Amino acid sequence: MSLEDWLRSGWLQRNSPTLPQIQMLLQIVDRELADAQASGLSPDGKFQHAYDAALQLSMVALLASGYQVPKGFGHHKRGIDSLRHTLGANWSDKADHIERCSRLRGRATYERIGVVSDDDADDLLNTAKQLRADVIVWLKAQHPVLVPPDV
Numbered sequence: 001m002s003l004e005d006w007l008r009s010g011w012l013q014r015n016s017p018t019l020p021q022i023q024m025l026l027q028i029v030d031r032e033l034a035d036a037q038a039s040g041l042s043p044d045g046k047f048q049h050a051y052d053a054a055l056q057l058s059m060v061a062l063l064a065s066g067y068q069v070p071k072g073f074g075h076h077k078r079g080i081d082s083l084r085h086t087l088g089a090n091w092s093d094k095a096d097h098i099e100r101c102s103r104l105r106g107r108a109t110y111e112r113i114g115v116v117s118d119d120d121a122d123d124l125l126n127t128a129k130q131l132r133a134d135v136i137v138w139l140k141a142q143h144p145v146l147v148p149p150d151v
Contacts, residue, residue, distance in 0.1 A: 015068040023148040046121035061086035
């Protein structure tokens with residue numbers, strides 16, 4: 001299904017992105033990436049911050065494309081899945097990986113501690129950093145008016 005199919009299905013809404021919106025979301029991403037790298041953080045905490053950064057980056061690409069996911073309507077899943085439509089098929093495997101991380105995050109948040117290993121946290125942090133770099137390149141190529149001046 002395309003993003004337009006998702007729109008017709010009610011999974012997405014149209015949204016007109018603004019530079020201040022994109023700038024604010026990228027500031028959140030940078031805060032989450034910095035927090036994920038703070039010393040003394042548990043693997044669960046590092047993982048949560050890296051996940052939040054990846055999720056926001058998914059939303060940046062979706063918003064820049066003119067869409068948003070209605071809250072409470074599979075917000076995380078739809079946002080992550082949209083990467084294959086916004087950034088392209090080369091992000092399909094990474095979108096699947098982030099989706100698996102979403103389920104792991106859910107267990108770590110709602111079920112018990114110690115679900116996430118250091119390797120899991122490091123891997124998701126590296127994925128989020130790569131996603132940030134790819135989103136910036138994509139924004140510059142596809143939506144240059146939405147690229148904040150400090151990026």
